[in-house]
Amino acid sequence: MQGEGAIFDIGTYVKALGHSACVIGGKSSLAATREGRERSFADEGLRQGEALFRGESSDSEIDRLADIARGESREVIVACGGGKAIDAAKAVAACLGLPVAIVPTVASNDSPCSALSVIYDEGGAFKRIQNHGKNPDLVLADTAVIARAPVRHLVSGMGDALATWYEADACRRSGASAPAGGKATGAALALARLCRDTLFEHGPGAVAACEEKKPTPALERIVEANILLSGLGFESAGVALAHALSEGFAIALGGHSRSHGEMVAFGLLAQLALEGRPRREIREVMEFCRSVRLPITLRELGADGMGHGALRTAAEISAEEGRPSHNMPFSVDADSIMAAIIEADARGRELEGERDDA
Numbered sequence: 156m157q158g159e160g161a162i163f164d165i166g167t168y169v170k171a172l173g174h175s176a177c178v179i180g181g182k183s184s185l186a187a188t189r190e191g192r193e194r195s196f197a198d199e200g201l202r203q204g205e206a207l208f209r210g211e212s213s214d215s216e217i218d219r220l221a222d223i224a225r226g227e228s229r230e231v232i233v234a235c236g237g238g239k240a241i242d243a244a245k246a247v248a249a250c251l252g253l254p255v256a257i258v259p260t261v262a263s264n265d266s267p268c269s270a271l272s273v274i275y276d277e278g279g280a281f282k283r284i285q286n287h288g289k290n291p292d293l294v295l296a297d298t299a300v301i302a303r304a305p306v307r308h309l310v311s312g313m314g315d316a317l318a319t320w321y322e323a324d325a326c327r328r329s330g331a332s333a334p335a336g337g338k339a340t341g342a343a344l345a346l347a348r349l350c351r352d353t354l355f356e357h358g359p360g361a362v363a364a365c366e367e368k369k370p371t372p373a374l375e376r377i378v379e380a381n382i383l384l385s386g387l388g389f390e391s392a393g394v395a396l397a398h399a400l401s402e403g404f405a406i407a408l409g410g411h412s413r414s415h416g417e418m419v420a421f422g423l424l425a426q427l428a429l430e431g432r433p434r435r436e437i438r439e440v441m442e443f444c445r446s447v448r449l450p451i452t453l454r455e456l457g458a459d460g461m462g463h464g465a466l467r468t469a470a471e472i473s474a475e476e477g478r479p480s481h482n483m484p485f486s487v488d489a490d491s492i493m494a495a496i497i498e499a500d501a502r503g504r505e506l507e508g509e510r511d512d513a
């Protein structure tokens with residue numbers, strides 16, 4: 156469900172899932188959805204209790220929240236927030252065998268529709284990806300709420316969504332399996348393609364809308380791309396080097412790392428370089444990144460101070476066995492990934508230089 160004011164209808168959808176909800180979210184996400192939830196739940200005769208998310212999608216936090224929901228005999232889990240609160244709530248629901256409704260208050264990544272949770276340790280370091288084998292029962296995006304969130308979240312979501320088509324295409328060529336199981340269908344590839352085309356057409360307009368905090372048609376289209384098309388696309392078609400590099404950067408940069416979507420966007424530029432895509436095509440992606448302020452250089456990624464050693468570590472992590480870099484249609488290793496990072500950065504700096512000259 157998506158639209159301006161959708162939160163005011165949440166009860167009509169949640170009542171099919173359960174009559175007593177444990178609502179998990181951070182302070183601001185709970186506040187941003189409270190009026191709509193209270194009104195709509197009361198209208199439908201549903202009960203709810205809030206459980207404050209403490210910020211990390213870690214095993215101990217998931218256990219703590221599951222204890223709360225179990226202790227209150229809740230029948231449905233409702234997640235309000237960005238990536239981590241959603242991922243934790245999905246894991247809580249899976250652990251208790253309960254249905255889960257997702258209310259993204261930002262469109263910063265493709266987690267809401269997916270069956271996956273990213274699990275971190277207590278310090279925020281990436282630990283593993285958990286597949287619950289079942290997608291959320293409801294995803295409800297109120298675009299008025301998302302329009303009021305900081306614009307950088309929306310831009311991050313566009314970075315995550317931008318890679319969807321290129322990674323799907325790499326998986327198609329290599330025959331790699333998708334996270335949902337099996338190979339990508341034509342339908343999955345069409346969704347991934349629509350995701351990219353929607354970004355190119357409406358991305359800058361959506362940034363402007365979010366800056367003015369107004370849910371315009373462009374913002375509606377980008378929320379659909381970031382949340383629905385990107386989520387269905389990656390899960391049904393697969394991820395590749397862009398996501399492997401985001402994992403590498405996240406681990407190597409630790410607490411200094413940028414958002415998932417920003418790292419995926421730069422990872423995509425490295426993937427395109429490694430694939431030897433035509434200059435014009437890479438240019439098109441880089442121009443889009445610049446138009447919405449996604450990073451196109453290591454400096455913009457906050458990784459210029461990393462030094463060669465840390466960059467090498469990021470490349471080595473992305474090349475590890477089991478990482479999605481091996482979904483590329485040719486063999487990759489730390490050397491070739493490192494060369495692709497350097498090449499992507501050089502092209503990004505070249506484009507920046509041209510802008511400075513102009």
Ligand SMILES: [Zn+2]
Pocket residue numbers: 264265315398415419
């Ligand atoms: Zn992602």
